Amino acid sequence: MAYPSDERRPVSHEAGRLSLTERDLIRIVHDPGFPRWLEQMKSIGGCAHPIYLSGHTTTRDAATGEILTHYDTREEPGERLAVRCRNRRETRCPPCSRLHSGDTYHLVRSGLLGGKGIGPQVRHHPRVFVTLTAPSWGPVHRLSAPGGPACRPRRGAPTCDHGRPLGCPRHHEEKDPQLGQPLCPGCYDYTGHVLWNADAGLLWTRFCHTLRREIASAAGIVQSRIGEHLRLSFAKVAEYQLRGAIHFHAVIRIDGPDGPSSAPPLWATPEMLTASVRTAAGRVAVRTPYSPATGEREMRWGEQIDVHSIRSDAFTGTVITDSAVAAYVAKYVAKSVGDSGGVDSRMESADEIRFAPVNPHVRTIMMQCWRLGGLTDLESLNLRSWAHTLGFRGHVLTKSRAYSTTYGALRQVRENYLTGPRPAEKGRRTETESAWRYVGAGHSLAQAEIARGIAEDLAERKRLGREVQGDGLGEL
Known part of the structure; x- marks a missing residue:
């Protein structure tokens, strides 16, 4: 367990002065409820x-009304129970993010x-791994491969109408702050960028409908009867x-008409x-x-469209395997707009955007969301509410109903594994009555430490366990 370090103590000329975190630590470890709080954490x-929740839950035998189990938070420290925030973003809660990534992998x-x-x-059904990208809204600085060409080599050093160079002779490394930034912000189509992010989810939905039509056409089947032959x-x-533009990675599978249990x-x-x-x-x-103000624009996928057939894990000669794809998707589900230089919380005003800790490119995208969101004709896009996500309104992960299990089912299996069946409930039909209310959230200074x-101890323990077992989750 990690305790507050001396590095966090503020500089003081008074010998023996304690920091706020140290004083808070002394307070909570002397609290009679500290051992139970530690168990909760x-x-x-x-x-x-x-x-933090307050309430109770009671389980009764459905036939006799006998109380089998009863739990009440009045016996807990502060009469409350701590539960996970379940935030998938690594920037907000690393422990819950790792758990969410593991669930996504499975x-x-x-x-x-x-x-x-x-x-x-x-595993024997046709499956492909697809990457669909955004179109170009103007040239941006890009990553240079080791020993490869420069960012954007151009002969003669031409310039745009704003007097900025149209090329970049540099070799950008992975952490270079210029990556993703436009060569000329004045030439960059920020309106198109924002409208693209706003409509990317609808474009994906249209793509799924069009894909079913194309499969029916390839098979010579009437589109209305494709469901009699297969399920996508x-x-x-x-x-x-x-650059702040949304793109999608997807696993697409063809099943029989009855779903995964039937052969295509x-x-x-x-x-x-x-x-x-x-x-x-x-x-x-x-x-x-x-x-x-914007006209009517037609949004299409970018030119870079990758489609790869997924091989079984038994075929180790290719990286496009079952486990590799699952680990790849799980890695990205924990990321957010913050990984492209943005923020994870909503913007309440244009002034808040102006002072947000983001790079100039992302700030301009957010400001464009705010401006376009004020137009009556674009109210349906709700751009001001989603300025912090650069206009994108969709969920980070979506799936069709028949693809596989659900997050809720995975959480239930984990809970059953950790708690096990209660002896009093075995072989009985039970009824559960619960009443809970929200009473708080977050940590004090020492509690956070x-x-x-x-969290670090548990992550290290899991990492060592995966190294021993050779689990595919080692990449997460």
Whole structure:
């Protein structure tokens, strides 16, 4: 367990003066409820921003009314119980983010290899891993591969109408702050960028409908009867590129008409699915709402469209394997707009955007969201509410219903594993009555230090365990 270090003590000329964190630590360790609070923190993995609840739950035998179990927070420290915040963002709560990434790994992997209620036959169904990117809204600085060409080499040093160079002779490394920044902010189409992020989710929905039409066309089947032959399932994760534009990674699978338990038709091959994905991606388009200030724009996918057939883990000669895809998706589900230089909390005013701790490119995108959000014709996009996400309004991960299990089911399995069945409830039909209310959230200074130590200890223990077992989650 990690305790507050001397490095956090403020500089003082008074010998023996304690910092605020140290005084808070002395207070909480002398509290009679400290041992039980520590147990609560360990049970929630050292959550960085726990939610505190007050209430009770009672389980009775449905036939006799006999009380089997009863729990009340009046016996807890402060008469409250700490539960996880369940925030998926690594920047907000690393412990909950790691847990969410692990659940995502198993959610995606079970749709590729089976398990968690999905039969193993899905590994033989046609499956592809798709990456759909955003179009260009102007040249930006990009990462240079080791030994590769410069960022944007140009002969003769040409300039744009604003007098800025149209090329960049530098070799940018991974942490270079210029990555993702436009070569000329005046030439960059910020309006198109914002409208793209706002309509990317709708474009994905249109893409799924178009993909079903393309598969039906390739098989010579009437589109209205495609459901009699197959079912299309997917799991998709949204990621922010360094330039702040959304793009999608997705696993797409063809099942039989009854879902994962049924075999797809023989003519549904990975090659046919790959060709249909490329055709559908090239044809689908979304028109933005018309406004005199922006006109009406047509949004399409960018030119970089990658489609790879997913191989079984037994084929180790390729990186596009079941476990590799699951780990890749799980890694990105913990990220957020903060990883591209943005913020994770909503902006309440234009002044708040002006003083936000973001780079100039991201600030301009946010300000454009705020400006466009004030237009009556674009009210449906709700851009001001989503200025902090650069206009994107969708969930980070979505999946079709039949793809695999759910986050709720995974959490229930984990809870059952940790607590085990209660002896009094075995073989009985029970009824549960609960009443809970929110009473607070977060940590004090010393509590945050202790929780951080618990989280680090648990993460290190899991990392060592995965190294020993060779688990695919070692990449997370």
